[in-house]
Amino acid sequence: MNITRRLLIQTLSIVFGLLFVATPVEPLHAEEFETPAGFNAHIQSGVSLAFEGASVEYEPGLRLGGTVGYELDLKLPWRTSLNAQVTFAWNRWRFATPLNQGAHSLFVTMVGVAFSHYRPFRIRDVSVWTSMDLGLGDSTVEYDGFIGTNAMTESHSGFAFRFQLGTAYHVLPYLALGLTFDVSNVGLDELTDRNFSATSIDAGLVIRGRFPL
Numbered sequence: 001m002n003i004t005r006r007l008l009i010q011t012l013s014i015v016f017g018l019l020f021v022a023t024p025v026e027p028l029h030a031e032e033f034e035t036p037a038g039f040n041a042h043i044q045s046g047v048s049l050a051f052e053g054a055s056v057e058y059e060p061g062l063r064l065g066g067t068v069g070y071e072l073d074l075k076l077p078w079r080t081s082l083n084a085q086v087t088f089a090w091n092r093w094r095f096a097t098p099l100n101q102g103a104h105s106l107f108v109t110m111v112g113v114a115f116s117h118y119r120p121f122r123i124r125d126v127s128v129w130t131s132m133d134l135g136l137g138d139s140t141v142e143y144d145g146f147i148g149t150n151a152m153t154e155s156h157s158g159f160a161f162r163f164q165l166g167t168a169y170h171v172l173p174y175l176a177l178g179l180t181f182d183v184s185n186v187g188l189d190e191l192t193d194r195n196f197s198a199t200s201i202d203a204g205l206v207i208r209g210r211f212p213l
Contacts, residue, residue, distance in 0.1 A: 046204010061093030110135030137186030
């Protein structure tokens with residue numbers, strides 16, 4: 001867990017350092033801002049923690065993900081939007097059992113919606129969003145194998161969902177940097193996967209881009 005703590009501290013330091021450098025000092029009034037709308041894409045990278053099973057111990061792992069969507073202005077009294085999106089995400093961890101060790105990965109493809117709220121900060125926006133995504137996930141367990149045994153790989157698929165919270169600062173009208181926190185799960189019915197985690201908690205950096213530039 002010390003590795004995870006150091007990675008999270010480094011991630012926070014990078015984000016807030018970038019925000020400090022990129023934030024001008026001249027304020028604007030809130031009425032000068034418009035609610036963003038149109039096509040967008042997100043790239044996410046961070047630390048992933050798997051829920052440990054009864055006989056499986058996990059090391060902190062890696063989370064990579066991407067989202068493509070279309071954002072709609074909801075025309076509410078406050079600046080709120082709805083983003084219809086397609087998400088891809090990949091998690092990978094090292095694990096150890098009393099008899100073996102190896103690598104475990106999850107790959108998910110999901111569709112969902114995100115609700116974003118925008119607030120002005122100096123001359124740019126700060127956005128806060130929450131999203132829910134549903135889809136399919138694939139779990140792959142790769143055993144290293146010990147002396148006298150062969151390496152082995154098994155894969156299973158199931159229903160997947162993700163819940164995400166995020167916040168970002170818009171350093172440019174079409175570019176934002178921020179942080180995300182996710183909880184993901186892949187429903188696995190196969191007996192061989194029941195001792196392996198299908199649930200993860202993820203935190204990391206996100207880059208949000210808007211099109212056209």
